Amino acid sequence: MHPRFDLPAHGLPLPVIRQIPISQPLVWLKKGWEDVRANPLPSLAYGLLFALGGDLIILALLNHPHLLSVAVSGFFLVAPLLAAGLYELSRSRALGEKLLFIDSLRCFSRNGQSLAFFGLIVSLLVLFWERVSAVAFALVAIDTPGQASAYLSDILLSGEHLAFTLAWLAAGGMLALFVFALSVVAVPMILDHDTDVATAMLTSLRVCTHNAGPLALWAFLLVDLTLFGFATLLFGLVLIMPILGHASWHAYRDLVE
Template identity: 30%
Template sequence: MPRTVNPSDFQDKRKEVPDNEYARTIPCNQLSVSAPFHWLSLGLHDFIRMPFISAFYGFCFMLAAVGIVLLVQWQGTHLVVMPSLVVYMLIGPFLALGLYDASWEREKGHNASLLHSMKAIGRNSTSQWTFAVFLAIAMIFWMRIAALLHVLYPSVEGAPLTEFLPFLITGSVVGFVLACIVFSVSAFSIPLMMERRVDIMTAVFSSFNAVKSNIPAMIVWAGLICGGILIGFATYGIGMLFTMPILGYGTWHAYHATIKKKH
């Protein structure tokens, strides 16, 4: 339930509010544009220090990517790509949870274990499942928008490039806007829900605020993530063995560097 607003809250804007308050925004730090490269280097360090855990989760991500590629080849159509990506959006956050937990354990000076990282799925599972479903719904919505935009696709075979421009421009703009929204609300939501057990709205608001407040750094970080995923699919999933664990660990370090810690 939302808390009751007291007049004293407006007199002291620095007043600390408990983490279990519903739908609030946790403040963020200001980041330099080079910060994402530091997160990536920390992720690589964790990858080297935890080879068994890295290999396990990297293999899981690889299997998911290979499954999508094989399904496309078997069906002989790219229409199955979007439904496969919906499934990927559902399982991806939970695989990433294990990587976040492993980095968190190392950060605390503990010995990270695969079993402990797998138990991270049980931390704040209600909010995490809700968020995974939200991502899947967002992907389905994206698919429906893409289908509607095909109205702009030229009906004549071999049409000149100028007739493709409305479809290409509109599709690119809509896709870019939706991608920015999804990235903004998901950049730090999952690790925030895992570590502090906050509700989904607090996680979404805090993530969106952090991305909005650090746009240059977030553009670089989004580019690195897209590059890692593209490398994974371009190598038929083999690259996922390396890129996804490194990006997963890096995301944890990005979260800790961006979202302000509790006092």
């Protein structure tokens, strides 16, 4: 038998982490789809906001290619926070409640200080990545035209700057992996309990170390499905993001006691 809580070095209780089978992320996707079917209008409303917001950002940044590439990669960093309303819908459904879209927004006022602090941390990481990318691209893209398509073709896809491209993708992947490890259950935990940011992020890190295989599969599914949504001019995100958001709530419920 496991104790209800583990005690970390600073003396505050941390929840017990469950071990899950490697195939469990597929179950989360199934449960996410069931939540979408149970709450179609508010769930798809969030998906539509993701898609339209993303399209507007892309249109605004077409003549600022490095910002466009940062915006796409930064999407993966901020998505756990943006999906908080979807977590609230899943949480309420588990309690036997059915919320409207406007009702689900109440989650941002519950433990809002911790959510805001987590958002600040993620924002600082996105800003750091933007500055690193700006400097890196400036070193190789001095004469590149302003259009994003030409920029991506000449810099990222031509093969002429293969070492730079691989280094940039590797750095971005490492940052995304770090944020994933910090946030995989952090926001759902903040919403579900009166939890401070440090406890939520430390719990996320422990979740990743206890379930490295299943969460590697979960990260792979998150990236691939989200990229598929981007490939459809973001309109695939209308359905994909609600499924992933709801599934992330079930991931938290399975992983944390």
